Amino acid sequence: xxxxxxxxxxxxxxxxxxxxxxxxxxxxxxxxxxxxxxxxxxxxxxxxxxxxxxxxxxxxxxxxxxxxxxxxxxxxxxxxxxxxxxxxxxxxxxxxxxxxxxxxxxxxxxxxxxxxxxxxxxxxxxxxxxxxxxxxxxxxxxxxxxxxxxxxxxxxxxxxxxxxxxxxxxxxxxxxxxxxxxxxxxxxxxxxxxxxxxxxxxxxxxxxxxxxxxxxxxxxxxxxxxxxxxxxxxxxxxxxxxxxxxxxxxxxxxxxxxxxxxxxxxxxxxxxxxxxxxxxxxxxxxxxxxxxxxxxxxxxxxxxxxxxxxxxxxxxxxxxxxxxxxxxxxxxxxxxxxxxxxxxxxxxxxxxxxxxxxxxxxxxxxxxxxxxxxxxxxxxxxxxxxxxxxxxxxxxxxxxxxxxxxxxxxxxxxxxxxxxxxxxxxxxxxxxxxxxxxxxxxxxxxxxxxxxxxxxxxxxxxxxxxxxxxxxxxxxxx
Numbered sequence: 001x002x003x004x005x006x007x008x009x010x011x012x013x014x015x016x017x018x019x020x021x022x023x024x025x026x027x028x029x030x031x032x033x034x035x036x037x038x039x040x041x042x043x044x045x046x047x048x049x050x051x052x053x054x055x056x057x058x059x060x061x062x063x064x065x066x067x068x069x070x071x072x073x074x075x076x077x078x079x080x081x082x083x084x085x086x087x088x089x090x091x092x093x094x095x096x097x098x099x100x101x102x103x104x105x106x107x108x109x110x111x112x113x114x115x116x117x118x119x120x121x122x123x124x125x126x127x128x129x130x131x132x133x134x135x136x137x138x139x140x141x142x143x144x145x146x147x148x149x150x151x152x153x154x155x156x157x158x159x160x161x162x163x164x165x166x167x168x169x170x171x172x173x174x175x176x177x178x179x180x181x182x183x184x185x186x187x188x189x190x191x192x193x194x195x196x197x198x199x200x201x202x203x204x205x206x207x208x209x210x211x212x213x214x215x216x217x218x219x220x221x222x223x224x225x226x227x228x229x230x231x232x233x234x235x236x237x238x239x240x241x242x243x244x245x246x247x248x249x250x251x252x253x254x255x256x257x258x259x260x261x262x263x264x265x266x267x268x269x270x271x272x273x274x275x276x277x278x279x280x281x282x283x284x285x286x287x288x289x290x291x292x293x294x295x296x297x298x299x300x301x302x303x304x305x306x307x308x309x310x311x312x313x314x315x316x317x318x319x320x321x322x323x324x325x326x327x328x329x330x331x332x333x334x335x336x337x338x339x340x341x342x343x344x345x346x347x348x349x350x351x352x353x354x355x356x357x358x359x360x361x362x363x364x365x366x367x368x369x370x371x372x373x374x375x376x377x378x379x380x381x382x383x384x385x386x387x388x389x390x391x392x393x394x395x396x397x398x399x400x401x402x403x404x405x406x407x408x409x410x411x412x413x414x415x416x417x418x419x420x421x422x423x424x425x426x427x428x429x430x431x432x433x434x435x436x437x438x439x440x441x442x443x444x445x446x447x448x449x450x451x452x453x454x455x456x457x458x459x460x461x462x463x464x465x466x467x468x469x470x471x472x473x474x475x476x477x478x
Contacts, residue, residue, distance in 0.1 A: 001020070001021040001022075001202055001222050001223070001225075001234075001240065001313050002018065002019070002020050002021070002202060002204055002222065002224075002225050003018070003019045003020070003021070003201075003202065003205075003206050003221065003222040003223075004016055004017070004201030004206075004219065004220065004221055004222055005018075005206035005207070005210060005217055005218075005219075005220045006019055006217075006219045006220070006277065007210050007215035007216060007217060007218060007220040008215065008216040008218055009214070009215055009216075010199060010214060014218065015215075015414075017034050017206050017209060017210060017215075018032060018034065018206075018343060019033055019034045019202040019203075019205040019206045019317050020033055020202055020208075021196065021200060021201045021202045021222075022201075022386075023041070023200075026041075028040070028041050029044075032216070034205050034206060034208075034209040035205075035209070036200065036205060037174050037175070037176060037199055037204065037205060038170070038173045038174050038175075038199075040170070046169065046241060047166065047169075047170060048172075050162065050166045050169075051166075052453060053162065054162060054163060055450050057155055057158065057159040057162070058100065058130045058159070058296050060155055061152055061155050061156060061159070061190075064148060064151060064152050065152060066248075067148060068360045068375055070145070070147070070148040071142070071445045072138050072147065073144040073145045073147070074145055076141050076144065077138075077141040077142060077144070077145050080134075080137050080138055080141045080363075081138060081141075083134075084134035084137065084138060087130065087134065087297045088127075088134060089132060090130060091127055092127070093127070093128055093268050095123050095124075095127060098119070098120075098123060099120070101129045102119065102120065108313075110266065112406070127375040128283035130352075139408060139440055141190075145316075156293050164167075168187060168192060169465070170186075171185055171186040171187035171190075171194060172185050172186075172187055173185070174186040174198075174199040176189075176199070176204055176207075176208050176209055176250055176253060176254050177207075177211040177212060177254070178211060178253055178254050178255070178256045179211055179216075179256070179257065179258060180210065180256070180257075184253045186198055186199050186235070186250075187247050189250055189253060190249060194246075195245050195246050195381075195382050197246060197382075198247075198250065199245040199246075199250065201242065201243065201246060201247050202222050203220065203222060203242045203251060204247060204250050204251065204254060205444060206220060207220075207251070207255070208254070208256045210422055210430065211254075216256065221239050221369040222239065222240055222241070222242065223237060223238060223240065224236060224237070224240060225237065228432065230389070231386050231388045231390060232380060232383075232386065232390050233391075233427070233430050233431055233438075233444075235403070235438070235445075235446060235447065238442050238446075238447060243382055243383040244379060244383050244384050245380075245382030245383055245384070246382050251429075251475040255309055264339050266300050266301070267301075268301050268303050269292040269327075270290070270292070270293040270294060270304070270452075271291065271441055273290045273293055274290075275288065275289060275290070275293070275305060275308050275309070275423075276288040277285045277405065278332065278474055279470070281474075282335070282416045283336075283338065283341050283463070283465050283466075284334065284335060284336055284337055284338070284341050284345070284462060284463075284464070285309070285313075285334075285335040285337070286333070286334055286459065287305065287309065287332070287334055287335055288330070288331065288332060288333075288334050288474050289305055289325055289329075289330060289331060289333050290330055291328055291329065291330040291451045291452060291455075292327060292328060292451070293305065293327065293330075294327050295321060295324035295325055295326075295327070295333065296321060296324060297467055298327075305321065305333060305335075306320060309321075309335050311447055313335075313337055314338075316337040316338065317337075317338050317339050318336055318337070318339030318340075318341070318342040318343075319336070319339070319342050320335055320336060320337075320342070321333070321335065322336050322342060322345045322346060322349070323349055323420070325456055326347045326422075326426075326454075327453065328441075328442075328443075328451070328454070329358075329452060329454045329456065329459060329477075330454075330455045330456070330476070330477070331358070331455045331456025331471055332454075332456050332457070332458070332459045332474055334459065334461070340464070341464045341465070345461065345462035345464060348462060349420075350462055351416070353461070353462070354418075354459065354460070354461045355458075355459070355460040355461075356416070356456060356459050356460075357413065357414055357415070357416055357456075357457055357458040357459075358403070358411065358415040358416075358417070358425060358454060358455060358456050359413070359414055359415075359455050359457050360412070360413050360415055360429065360436065360439050360453055360454045360455070360458065361410055361411075361412050361440045361453035361478060362410060362413060362429055362435065362437035362439055362440065363409075363438050363446055364401055364409065364410070364411065364435075364436065364437030364438075365406055365409060365410075365411055365437070365446065366401075366406075366411040366413065366435050366437055369402070370400075370401060370402045370403065370404050370425045371400075371401060372398060372399070372400050372401075373398065373401065373428040373434045373435065374390045374396075374397070374398045375394075375400045375428060375431060375433055375434055376387065376389065376390060376391055376394030376396055376397055377389060377390070377394050377395060377397045377424065377427055378393050378394040378396060378424070379396065379422070379424070386421070386444055386445075387421070387423045387424065387426065387427050389431055389433065393423060395419075396419055397419050397421040397424045397427070397428070398417075398418040398419050399415055399416065399417050399418060399419075399424060399425060399428045400415070400416040400417075400418060401413050401414065401415055401416070401428075401435070402416075410440065411437060413429075413435075415428075415429075423444070423445075425439070425454060426438075426439055426442050426444065426452075426454070427445060429445075430442065430445035430446055431445075439452060439453055439454050440452075440453040441452075441453050451478070453473070453478050455474075455476035455477075455478070456463065456471060457470075457474055457476055458471070458472065458473045458474075458476060459472050460472075
């Protein structure tokens with residue numbers, strides 16, 4: 001990510017600063033770009049010196065772990081444990097068999113009970129002695145191993161303490177200025193637990209340099225340059241806002257009392273829009289939600305489909321909203337007027353018997369006429385609500401698609417979501433392992449336009465009470 005900040009000096013002349021996020025060609029220092037807040041890569045800095053000390057500990061630990069005597073001791077311990085297990089299990093079988101034989105002998109009226117009891121006691125004594133013998137053998141083998149593991153653990157503990165101390169020192173040196181020249185460190189901002197890479201983004205670098213040099217910020221933009229990362233979606237030359245996890249808490253301090261444009265997320269974009277009832281009976285309704293209209297109340301804006309239908313059906317019981325659509329997506333939503341109907345419709349969604357069809361206009365040409373997309377998704381913890389493709393921790397996300405038409409370097413498609421993950425269709429359309437063609441107007445994974453060209457146009461379900469098959473269709477307005 002690269003950033004540009006337009007600044008004004010004390011003589012009211014305008015100029016601009018440039019910065020990059022992270023490292024560039026394994027360096028923090030480049031002509032033309034502002035420096036980082038603290039240069040971890042400086043050879044004369046404390047970080048590199050302490051890093052060398054930690055690397056020395058790593059080498060010493062590695063040498064100990066690769067020591068041939070240590071490996072022999074480990075192999076011997078495993079051998080002794082295996083032998084002990086085999087020997088003791090074998091003796092247990094012998095005791096078991098002998099016990100069965102003695103029980104048979106006890107059935108004979110002329111048997112010597114005292115002698116049989118003595119045999120049983122001797123077997124128990126023998127097993128105890130065998131157990132004690134193997135305990136000694138295992139203990140001796142463990143002592144040989146612990147001679148090395150103790151030293152390894154001591155070095156690891158020292159390394160851990162040094163690493164933690166270095167981290168805290170690093171957090172203290174990453175200190176950011178605001179317009180009042182008040183400094184606040186990463187440690188203070190994130191309570192000594194910042195996310196990896198915090199403070200290395202372009203925006204904090206630009207603002208810090210401006211405040212250091214008595215420059216007044218006027219306007220700033222960050223954009224992606226080059227190929228997209230594999231997990232997240234970044235488009236070449238596309239502008240992006242600062243990330244919520246790493247930058248937002250830092251910028252809250254740095255932009256204190258600076259006049260800024262109104263946050264669009266605080267605006268109620270539904271204010272002058274209305275939901276339309278497409279189908280209704282005594283038990284449920286199907287409404288058409290306009291684009292840029294919340295399904296449920298947000299953190300800052302309460303106006304939503306939920307609030308509107310709650311006002312529309314004041315006597316309705318139950319949660320009302322059966323399923324959701326993204327704020328930017330338009331289309332059909334099911335509304336339940338009672339808890340009984342809600343539970344039935346919810347069950348249909350869980351069992352995936354509800355059929356949904358979306359129409360979307362994509363930026364680019366999809367060559368396949370139809371197919372399936374299977375890309376697991378999880379939330380980007382550093383930049384909510386954006387999603388990432390993640391094969392390790394992601395939840396299954398599957399979509400069927402069909403091409404309707406191709407024209408003017410755009411493709412109109414039908415999407416049939418098999419699962420219902422957040423931003424599933426948007427990610428599956430935009431990601432290079434999906435269709436590699438973002439939905440037009442997708443400001444998160446593509447390029448902003450007049451609207452997101454994604455619409456839930458058809459829904460098919462079983463009526464919870466009448467048991468009829470209900471099909472509702474609402475044509476997209478794009």
